[in-house]
Amino acid sequence: MTSIGAALPGTATGASSVRHWKLPIVYGAITLVALLLLVVLGRPGSATIGLNGGNAVQLPPLVLPARGTGIVTVLIGVVCTVISVLLTRSGRRQSIWLPIVFALAMLVGLLVWATSGETLPLPGLLAGSLALSVPLIFGALGGVISERVGVVNVAIEGQLLAGAFVSAVVGSLTKNLFAGLIAAMVAGVLVSFVLAAFAIKYLVDQVIVGVVLNVLVLGLTSFLYSAALVPASAALNSPPQFEPIAIPLLSAIPIIGPVLFDQTLIVYIMYVAVAAVTIGLFATRWGLRLRAVGEHPQAADTVGINVSGTRFWNVSLAGAIAGLGGAYFTLAAVPSFSKDVTSGAGFIALAAVIFGQWNPVRATLAALLFGFASNLQNVLGILNSPVPSDFLLMLPYLVTIFAVAGFVGQVRGPAAAGKPYIKG
Template sequence: MSTAASTSEQNAGPIALERTQIKSWKAPIALGVFAVIAVVLFIGIPREGQSSFRFTEPGDAIALPNLVVPTHATGVIVAILLVILAALSVWLIWKRGASSLWLVIVFAVVFMFGFLSWAAANHTVPFTGLLLGSVSLSVPLVFGALGGVISERAGVVNIAIEGQLLAGAFVSAVVASVTHNVFAGLVGAMVAGVLVSFVLGAFAIKYLVDQVIVGVVLNVLVTGLTSFLFSQVLSANTPLLNDPPRLSRLPIPLLSDIPVVGQVLFNQSLIVYLMYLAVFLVWFGLFRTRWGLRMRAVGEHPTAADTVGINVTGTRFWNVALAGAVAGLGGAYFTLVSAPAFGKEMTAGAGFIALAAVIFGRWHPVRATLAALLFGFASYLQTTLGVIGSPVPSEFMLMLPYVVTIFAVAGLVGLSRAPAADGKPYIKS
C-alpha cells in the first residue's frame, strides 16, 4: 500500500509541478511594450514647456487650482517609473506565477498622466471634461457589457449585442417621438432588445444553431432593417417618428458639488443613474441570489444543473431575454441622450466593444463595467487631444479605441476562462 502510494505521489509530482509552472507572460509583455513606447515618446521625442491640468470649470461650487508640471521632466520621470513597473510585473510572474491587477491599473494611470503631459505641452487639459465625456461614451458600452455577462454566464454567446443596442436606439426614438414620452421610449428600447434576444434564443437554444453565426446574422439583419426603415419611413416623417424628447440632466444635491467626480458621476441623466443601479443589481443577483446561482450552474455545468432539477433550456432562454432588455436600454441612450434623433448605424460598433469588455472583465459585471469605462475613455481621448492640438496624427487618434481594445483583450487580461458551457448547446439525454 505504501509502495503504491509512493509511486502515485512520484507520478503526480511532475504533473503538479508542471501545473504550478504554467505562467502567463501576456501582462508583462504588454506593459513592456507600453514602457518602450513611453521611452520613445517622452525621452526620444521630448517636448518642452509646461503642461496644465484643469480640474474644475467656471461655475463649480468648489474651485481647485490647476496642476502645472514641466513637460520634459515629467516625461522622463514617468518613463522611468513605467520601466520599473514593467520589470516588477516580470518579477511577480517569475516568483508568484501571476501579476497583479493593481499593478496594471497603476501602470495605466501613470502612463496616461505622462502621455497627457507630453501631448499637452503649453496647453491645458480639461480633466473634468475628459472624464465627463468618457462616462457619456461608456454608458451604452456598460449596458451592452452587462447584457453580455448575463447571457454568457447562462451559456449563450451573445454576439448580437450590436443588434440589441441598435434595435433599442431605433425603437426608443420612434416610440418616444410618437408618444412624446421618454419613459415609453425606454420601455420600447427594452422590448426591442428582448425581441432580438428571442430570435437568438430560439435558434441557438431550441434549434441548436451555432450561436456565433446567429449573432452575426442578427447584427446584419437589424442593421439592414433599421437602415431601410430610416431611409423609407423615418426620413419622410421626421417630426412625427424621429424627433424624440430628451432626457435632461438631474443633478443630485450636495453630491454634484464634489470637485471633479461630482459633475462626472452625480450630474447625469436618468439612464446613467439606471446604469449604476444595473451594475449593482447584476453583481448582487449573480453572486448573492438563487437566480444567479442557477444561471452560473447552467453556464458552467448544464448536465449537473439538470440533474438537480434546474430547467436548463428555460433558464438560458429567459436570461438571454433579460440580457437583451439590458442591452436595449443602453441603445436608448443614443437617441434620448447622446444624439437628437436616430441615425443609420449610429451604434458604430459599440456592441463589439462591449463584447470585448465582457472578455476583458472576465465575465464579471464590475470588471466588465471598468473595462467599458476604459474603452469609453480611449474613445473620448481623441476628441480632447484634438482640442488641445496634440502632435499625434488624427488617423492614429481615430483608431486609438480599437488599439486599446486589442491590447486589453490580447495582452493585459492575462489568463481568462469563459464559463465552461459558454457557446455549447445542451441536449438533454
Template sequence: MTPPAEAELQPRTVAVVSWKAPLIFGIFAVLFTLLPLLAPRAGVSTFRLTAGYEAIKLPEMVVPSTPTAWVAAVLLFVLVGISVVFTRQHRSMPLWLISAYVVVLLIGFLAWASAGGTLPMIGLLAGALALATPLIFGALGGVIGERAGVVNIAIEAQLLAGAFSAAVVASMTGTPWAGLVAAMAAGVLVALVLSVFAITYYVDQVIVGVVLNVLVIGLTTFLFRQVLGPNTATLNSPRPFSRIAIPGLSEIPLIGPVLFRQTVVVYIMYVVVFVVWFGMYRTRWGLRLRAVGEHPQAADTVGINVARTRYVNMMIAGAIAGLGGAFYTLVSVPSFNREMTAGAGFIALAAVIFGKWDPVRATLAALLFGFATNLQGVLSVIGSPVPSQFMLMLPYIVTIFAVAGLVGRSRAPAADGQPYIKS
C-alpha cells in the first residue's frame, strides 16, 4: 500500500471533457424538430435523381414531407445520444458520426422544405460543385500556406488576380490554357509579395494580407474601367473551357453527371486535392512543410532552410489559389467583372479553419459551403418558405459552430503567423 505522503507526490492526471459537440448537436436537433412541429407541411417531396441523358436512369424518390422530417428528427437525437456516449468515454467525435449527422439533417430539411415540389438533385449537386471549386482551390492554398507558418489572408487577392489575368491573357491569345497559366502566375505574384513582407521583413502577416486584398481589388477595378471596358472584344472575351464527359464514369447514376461531366479545371481540382493530401502526409516535402509550421527552430536545427521552405510553399499555394480564380472567367462567366470573387477568399479561409488545416477536410468544408449557397437558389425556385437570406448566412453560422467545437478541437499549426528570426 502506498503511504499517504508518497500518494500525495504521485502525478495526477485530470481529464478535460468537452461537451461542446454534443451540446451543438442537441441544439441543431431541437431547432430542426421545431420545423415539423410548428410548421408542418402537407404533401410529398420528390427527389429527381437523373438528368435525363444517363444510360441508367434512377426512378424519382417520393417521400412524405412531414413524416420524413420526423424520422430525421428521431435519428438526429439518436446521434446526439451516441455523441454523449463518446464524450463520457473521453473520446473525440469520429468523422463518420459528424458526417452521418449532417446527412440526416440535410435529408430531413430538404424533405420538409421541398414539400409539394420536385428537387432536381443533379442540378443541386452540380451547382454546389461549381460554386465550391474556387473555394476548394483557395482553401488548399490556405492549408499549404498556414501549414508552412504563414497566414494566407490574401486568398481573396490571389483569386481575384487569377480571374483578371486569366480573362485578359485568354482573350489575347485565344486559348483558355494560356489564361490558366496566367492565373497561376498572378497567384504566385501575389503570394510572392506577401512572402517578402511576411518572411523577409517580418511584417505582420494579417496586415499585409488585408492590404493586398484591398490593393488587388482597387487595381483590378481600375483596370476594368479604364482598359477592359473600352476593349471588351479584345481583352475581356475569353473562350471558356467546354465540358468533357468521361466515358463510362459519366454514366454512373447520380454521381456521374455531377462529377464526370465537368470542365478540365474541375478535373485538375480533383488531382490537386489528392496530390496535396498525398504530398503533405506521405512525402519528404510534406514532412518539411509541417515541420516549419509547427516548430521552425527544430526544423532549422536538422538542416531545413525555414525561409526557403516557406517561400517555396507560398508560391505553390499562390499558384493553386490562382487556378481557383481562373474558374470564374474561364468556366463560370466568360468575362471579368469587378470584385467578381465576392469574398470567396474569406470563405475559403473559413473552410481552412473548419477543415482543421487538413486538405481533405478543408475540401469537404468548401463543398458544404458551396452546397448551402446553391441550395438557397434552388429552394427559391421551387417556392420553399425558407428565406434565401437564411441560406446565404448558413455557411458562416456553420463555421462559427465548427470553430466552437463541432468538429472537435481546432488548433492551428503552432508557428502559424509567427515570423522566424534565426538566432
C-alpha cells in the first residue's frame, strides 16, 4: 500500500522537467489585449468601489483611476509573463500563486475599466458570486471523488437536476427542509447508481452513460414539471426556504463577513464538505484506497482492495454530494423548481474539476471563479458597462474555455479514469 501511495498524484516530490510553453503564451496574449483595451483604448475618469456590506463597520469607498489602474495591470501582467517564461525555460514547475496574481490583476483592471464613472458594490458582487458558485462547488466535489476513483462523471448535471426536483417536491409535501435535503441526496445517489451500474458492472463507455443520464433526467423532470408540478404548484412546488444564519463576530468582519458568514445552512454544509473531502482524500485510509483504485486498479486489487466495490460506493457518495448542490437551487436560492433550473451548471462543475486538477480545494476555487464570472455579467449589465451585452452573456462560458484550455498546463487526470477494470 505504501508503494501505491508514493506513486499517486499529490504525493510525488519531483517536479517535471518537461517544458510547456502554453502558460507563457497565454499570459503574453492576455497582457497584450489588456494593453490595447485598458491603456491604448483606456477610458477617462475613475471607478468607485463600494466596500460597505451592511455590517456595523463602515469603510470609505475606494476610488481608482481607470487608465492608471490599467497601466499597473499591464505591468503586473508583463512581470508574470516574464516569470513564467523563466520558469518554463528552466523546466521548473510553476507555482499556483502565479496564475492567481495574474488573474486578480487582470480582473481588477477590467472591473475598473468597465465601471469607470460608476459605483461597484464589492460585497454585493462577492455575495452574488458565492450564491452562484454553491451548486458548482457541490458538483465539482462530486466530480473530484468520482474521477479520483476512476469513473468519469459527466452526469453531474443530471445529479444536480434530480436533486433540485426531488428536494422541491419532498420539501413541499413535508414542509421540512431537512427532509428535502435528504431527498436531494437520495436522488443524486440514484442517478449515480445507474452510472455506476452501467460503467462498472456492464463496462459501458462512461462518457456515453453520463450524457444519456443527463438527457434522461432533463426529459423526465421537464415532463413531471409540466404534468404534475404546474397543475398543483401550491402542493408540490412550494417548498420552504432556508433563511440566512449570521455567525456572531465572524459576520461582522468588513467586506467578507456578510459574504461568507451570513449564509444559509447549505452554504455552511458546503464549507464542511470541502474540508472533509480534502482531508479525507489526502489524509485517510479511505482516500488512499480511493486514489489507488483511480490510479492503478491492478495494484490496488493485488493488495486486497475491492476495486469494483470501491468505485461503486464512492460514485454513489459523489452523487449524494452533487444532490445537495441541486437542493440549493430550490431550497435556498429560489423556493420552487423550474425547467432546466440548473442551466448547465453540471458541465461548468465538470470544467472546474479539470481546471482544479482533480483537487478539491483547487476545484472549489475554480468553481468560485466561474460563479464570479456569471455574476459579473449581471452586475456589469446593471451598471451600463460599455461591454456589449452579447459578450456579457458569453462571459461565463468564455472564462470556462480560457481557464480549461489556457491555464491547465502540465496536468493529467487519474490514470485509470474512464477505463473499465476487468478482474484478472
